[in-house]
Amino acid sequence: MSTTQTTTPAATEAAPGASVAAPQPAGERRPGFFLRYLRKGAAVAAALFLIALAAACFLAPWIAPYASDATDFAAASQGPSAAHWLGTDTLGRDVYSRLLYGGANTLGPALLTVAVAFAIGVPVGILSGFKAGRTDQVVSSILDGIIAVPSTIFLLAVLAVFPHNIVIAMVVFGILISPPVAKVVRSATLGVRAEQYIDFARISGIGDLGIMWKHVRSKVAGVIVVQMTLVSGVAVVVQSGLEFLGLGPQPPTATWGNLISDAAELIHTRPWMLVPTGGIITLTTLALWFVGDGVRDSLAERWQGPPATRRSARARKLVANQRLAAATTGGGASRPSDALVSVDGVTVSFGHGASRIPVVQNVGFEVAAGETVALLGESGCGKSVTARAVAGLLPPSAHVDGGTAVFEGKTYELSDDGDTLPRGNGISMIFQEPVAALDPSLTVGTILTNSLRRHAGLDRKAARARALELLAQVDIRDPENVLKLYPHEISGGMAQRVCIARALAADPKFLIADEPTTALDVTVQAGVLNLLRERQALTDLAVLFVTHDWGVVADIADRCVVMYAGEVVEVGTVDDLFDDARHPYSRALLEANPSQGVPGERLAALPGRVPSPNAWPEGCRFQSRCPFATAACAAGPIPLTSTDDGRKVRCIRWEELRRDAN
């Protein structure tokens, strides 16, 4: 008897060696868009109503029981009957038939308004939100200027020039209503732009247009659909209002506005007339809104996954202990003489004008091919800002005030957008939240094959084959199955492996890893670090590893760059730092490291906190927390001194302190 074994997607993650990546429960696969929409009763009913209404209106000449202007004075002003389901008007015309004919005359121009508003508003909104900064400011000012135009007066002026031409009026209304649409789309785009998968796409070398098309469009689609339904409703109401005022097509042409106008004249004698004429507009508008909500929710559900989990403090402590033990057998590489990447003078500030504050100043480091350099320091020291400045992925509010990166002998001036950097097959990056770094609307297969087709120029079939290979290389079992999954359907550890696979797909020479294991479960972390080491050994990848975890440093790094309050305070090999840290901050950090603790003894704490960038003191920035600080430490800026043994330290007392300690 044969048995069939089923594996959950997360369980397909491999467990390399002893550092087993514990399987995590995967999310259930979600049904497709239409099935999700069909689960929403009100939205389905609304869509059916709108389809039936539109079909009936546009087929009115064939299905309406009477002609639009067929009069029957003998049956004038009657209520609903078998012959006239919604009654007749004062000329004996069938109200139901006129509603159908009027619907075609009303819905057509209203759809034109929507088409014009979105043809203008969507691209402008996406461009403005995505480019942000100066472009956004200019576009927003223009949009504000158009919004300030009193649209009703403008429409009346248009109708004065083109009397009763409701089509032109509604096209103009489409133009006038496009700025609010653009603003809503812009806001949604600004939110998407801040997502890590956009950074990931940028560091992969995808251009702005490609990112807007592949990653932004689908995320703002829900907002666009909701706006479309809202604008459609508004267009129907505005058009009917203009026709009600007698500014649209003249009687006997049937429009919903004209029908309401006729009914309003009989409000005292035959109030019933207002029910079908006003009711159809109300029902249409409501149905549009329900459809919009249903589409938006169905789109969003496609990539909504369970919230990301962070590992516990206890787990962090455990891994730090494990890794520190490993460090005692690890050897530190000496300072590289053949740096692949040489970063110098990185200075970044946030804010504008007088409130502009530097957060990173004059930071530099080198990384050789095959080397891992850890960028280390407490939270707020400027590690991520430095790493992002080098990758050209700073948020829009940040400004690069200076800095260069020499990469493979070529010098790049660092800039706010980093557009000139050799992204993709030069520099790549992986992030702290792996699931957030993967576009939730794309499957793992699409994410990887897009990257491969772009960078390696492979066709669809070859890209798929290479994607399978890459997944196998990052120790994912059953890659065939994983290719079909969405990011929310895989575990954090597997997502980080996919991110690494994607980063490696472009065959980069320099990988920036911004705390890539911090959000992962302790055992999964070890697997990811192993994987990075393996890939590095095979490809001679240079890695900048941002972390605040000495255990991780001991596990993976060759050298350390310790940062404090926006500047580098010490540079040395891992062994140098563990055996003979020279800056009091590095020493204090090591002493406060949980894995250094002696059982039964209180762990040394590092008192105080990193000063915020607007409160950096004159002189040594660590002075207020340093037990060895003297008046000289506050006298002026402390230089980063290179020592004879190839290390660097920013402390005027380091030699004296070292002598005292010995």
Ligand SMILES: Nc1ncnc2c1ncn2[C@@H]1O[C@H](COP(=O)(O)OP(=O)(O)OP(=O)(O)O)[C@@H](O)[C@H]1O
């Ligand atoms: N978007 C931002 N706007 C204003 N200030 C910011 C912004 N991002 C970072 N900063 C400031 O820049 C400084 C450096 O932050 P950064 O994130 O680089 O620190 P970090 O050492 O990487 O810390 P963590 O480990 O917590 O990420 C901090 O003072 C922080 O408050």
